[in-house]
Amino acid sequence: MVLKRVLVIDDEENILVSLKGVLEDEGFAVETARGGSVGLQKVRKFLPDVVLLDIWMPEEDGIRVLEKIKKADSYVEVIMMSGHGTVETAVKAIKLGAFDFLEKPIHFDKLLVLLKHAFTVKELQDENKLLREQLSEGEALIGKSAPMDKLKTLISVAGPSNGWALVQGENGTGKELVAKALHRASPRSQHRFVAVNCAAIPDELIESELFGHEKGSFTGAHDRKTGKFEQANGGTLFLDEVGDMSAKMQAKILRALQENCIQRVGGDQAIDVDIRVIAATNKDLKHLIRDQVFREDLYYRLNVIPVFVPALRERREDVPLLLSHFIAMYSAGKKLSISSSTLRMLQSYPWPGNVRELKNWVERACILSTGDVIDSLEIGDWEDDSQPDVLSFEEKSLRMARAQFEKEFIVKMLLENGGNVSKTAQVIGVERSHLHKKIKNYGIDPCTL
Ligand SMILES: Nc1ncnc2c1ncn2[C@@H]1O[C@H](COP(=O)(O)OP(=O)(O)OP(=O)(O)O)[C@@H](O)[C@H]1O
Ligand SMILES: [Mg+2]
Structure with missing residues (x-):
C-alpha cells in the first residue's frame, strides 16, 4: 500500500x-x-x-x-x-x-x-483523469477466438496479482493494450500506468528520464523534474521494447528494480518507489541473451508471468469483429458494410502488421469509400510482394510447425470454399469426418470464417 x-x-x-x-x-x-x-x-x-x-x-x-x-x-x-x-x-x-x-x-x-x-x-x-484517458484511447481488447479467450483469462487471473509480466508478440498485435488491461485489472488501477519506450531514450538522457533530476543539476536542467519511476509510484511502469535497451540502460534499470529505490540526478536523497513492472518486446530475448546483448538476470527478473499475444493470422476468426470495431470507430456515423468478396480476402490475408495494419486499412477504407459498402477495388490493394513468410518455425518442434501449417491450410481452404466442410474435405482429399475432427482440435469455427 x-x-x-x-x-x-x-x-x-x-x-x-x-x-x-x-x-x-x-x-x-x-x-x-x-x-x-x-x-x-x-x-x-x-x-x-x-x-x-x-x-x-x-x-x-x-x-x-x-x-x-x-x-x-x-x-x-x-x-x-x-x-x-x-x-x-x-x-x-x-x-x-x-x-x-x-x-x-x-x-x-x-x-x-x-x-x-x-x-x-x-x-x-x-x-x-484516468477514466478520461482510457475512454479517449479506446482500450477494449477485441477478439473472441480461442487464443484471445485464453489471453483474456490470463489477464483476469494474473492482472490482480502483483506479479511482473513480460508481454511478447509481433509488431502491432496489441502488446501495449494487453499491458494496460493487466494494469486495469490490478489493485494499482487507481494509480498511473506510465510507459517508457526503452528504444527511444538516448544513453545520455537515461537517468534523467527514468529517475528525474534536480534543478541546475546539469546544463539545461531549468527545473526539477520527476522521472518515470517516480511518476509510476504506486502504479505500473510499462517498459516497452525492452529488447532494444542499451547495456547502460539495462544496468540502470536492473539496479533500480532490485533496490526499489532511485535517486534523482543531482539529488542526494534515495527515494523509495513501489511499482509493478510490465515489460514488452517483439524480440526473442532468449536469442539476445545468447548473443550477449540482453542480461540474463534482467530477463528472469522481468519474466515472472510470460504473456504471449498471438499474431492476427493465428486468429483469423477475429478479423470480422475487429473490422466492425474499427469501422464503428472511423465511419463517423456513416453506415458502412463490407462486401463479401472483400471480407474473404481480408480473412485470408496474412496481416504481417497485425491489428495495427488492419486498423489502418479500415481507416483508409472509411475515408476512401464513396458508397455504403467497402470494396477493396475502390481502396486499392496492399502490395503482394510485401507479404512475408507466413510461418516462422523458429524455436518450434517439427510437430508444432506441422500443426501450425495444417491449421492455416485448413482455414485457408475453408475460406476458399465458403466455410463448407464437405466441399473442403473433397478438395483437399480427406474424409469429411477426419476434417471435422481436425477443425474441432484446432478450435476453428467455420461459421465465423
Ligand atoms: N485486440 C485488439 N482490439 C482492439 N484494438 C487493438 C487490438 N490489438 C491491437 N489493437 C490496436 O492496434 C494498435 C496496435 O496495438 P499496440 O500498440 O498495443 O500493439 P503493440 O503490440 O504494442 O505494437 P508494437 O510492437 O508495434 O509496439 C493500437 O491502435 C491498438 O489500439
Ligand atoms: Mg507497442
Missing part, C-alpha cells in the same frame, strides 16, 4: 511534534519542516500529497510560501493554519489555490476530517 504523504510546515517545534505524532498514528507518512525555506525543499524531496502550512512564520509568511509551493508542484493540496486568521487572509489563500483554512489551536478531529476530504477530492480528480 502507498502511504498518503503529509508535510507540516510551521515555526513552532511543539506543533510540528504533536501533529507528526497524531498523523502518524492515523497512518499517514509525515515529514515536518521548521520554516518556509526548509518546507519548500521538503516539498521537492518528499513529494507530499497535502501540506499543512502555518500562515504566520517570522522568516517568510505562509502566503508567499503557498505561492511558491503551488508553483513548484501544483498537484499538492495546501491547508493553511493560523491562530490570528482574518477573513481577508483566508480569502487570499483560497484564491492562491489553498484547499482550506484551519484555525489554531488545531482541533485534531477537524484536521482529520479536512485531510480525509482533501484526499477524497484528490482521488476523484485522479480517477477522473
Whole structure:
C-alpha cells in the first residue's frame, strides 16, 4: 500500500511534534519542516500529497510560501493554519489555490476530517483523469477466438496479482493494450500506468528520464523534474521494447528494480518507489541473451508471468469483429458494410502488421469509400510482394510447425470454399469426418470464417 504523504510546515517545534505524532498514528507518512525555506525543499524531496502550512512564520509568511509551493508542484493540496486568521487572509489563500483554512489551536478531529476530504477530492480528480484517458484511447481488447479467450483469462487471473509480466508478440498485435488491461485489472488501477519506450531514450538522457533530476543539476536542467519511476509510484511502469535497451540502460534499470529505490540526478536523497513492472518486446530475448546483448538476470527478473499475444493470422476468426470495431470507430456515423468478396480476402490475408495494419486499412477504407459498402477495388490493394513468410518455425518442434501449417491450410481452404466442410474435405482429399475432427482440435469455427 502507498502511504498518503503529509508535510507540516510551521515555526513552532511543539506543533510540528504533536501533529507528526497524531498523523502518524492515523497512518499517514509525515515529514515536518521548521520554516518556509526548509518546507519548500521538503516539498521537492518528499513529494507530499497535502501540506499543512502555518500562515504566520517570522522568516517568510505562509502566503508567499503557498505561492511558491503551488508553483513548484501544483498537484499538492495546501491547508493553511493560523491562530490570528482574518477573513481577508483566508480569502487570499483560497484564491492562491489553498484547499482550506484551519484555525489554531488545531482541533485534531477537524484536521482529520479536512485531510480525509482533501484526499477524497484528490482521488476523484485522479480517477477522473484516468477514466478520461482510457475512454479517449479506446482500450477494449477485441477478439473472441480461442487464443484471445485464453489471453483474456490470463489477464483476469494474473492482472490482480502483483506479479511482473513480460508481454511478447509481433509488431502491432496489441502488446501495449494487453499491458494496460493487466494494469486495469490490478489493485494499482487507481494509480498511473506510465510507459517508457526503452528504444527511444538516448544513453545520455537515461537517468534523467527514468529517475528525474534536480534543478541546475546539469546544463539545461531549468527545473526539477520527476522521472518515470517516480511518476509510476504506486502504479505500473510499462517498459516497452525492452529488447532494444542499451547495456547502460539495462544496468540502470536492473539496479533500480532490485533496490526499489532511485535517486534523482543531482539529488542526494534515495527515494523509495513501489511499482509493478510490465515489460514488452517483439524480440526473442532468449536469442539476445545468447548473443550477449540482453542480461540474463534482467530477463528472469522481468519474466515472472510470460504473456504471449498471438499474431492476427493465428486468429483469423477475429478479423470480422475487429473490422466492425474499427469501422464503428472511423465511419463517423456513416453506415458502412463490407462486401463479401472483400471480407474473404481480408480473412485470408496474412496481416504481417497485425491489428495495427488492419486498423489502418479500415481507416483508409472509411475515408476512401464513396458508397455504403467497402470494396477493396475502390481502396486499392496492399502490395503482394510485401507479404512475408507466413510461418516462422523458429524455436518450434517439427510437430508444432506441422500443426501450425495444417491449421492455416485448413482455414485457408475453408475460406476458399465458403466455410463448407464437405466441399473442403473433397478438395483437399480427406474424409469429411477426419476434417471435422481436425477443425474441432484446432478450435476453428467455420461459421465465423
Ligand atoms: N485486440 C485488439 N482490439 C482492439 N484494438 C487493438 C487490438 N490489438 C491491437 N489493437 C490496436 O492496434 C494498435 C496496435 O496495438 P499496440 O500498440 O498495443 O500493439 P503493440 O503490440 O504494442 O505494437 P508494437 O510492437 O508495434 O509496439 C493500437 O491502435 C491498438 O489500439
Ligand atoms: Mg507497442
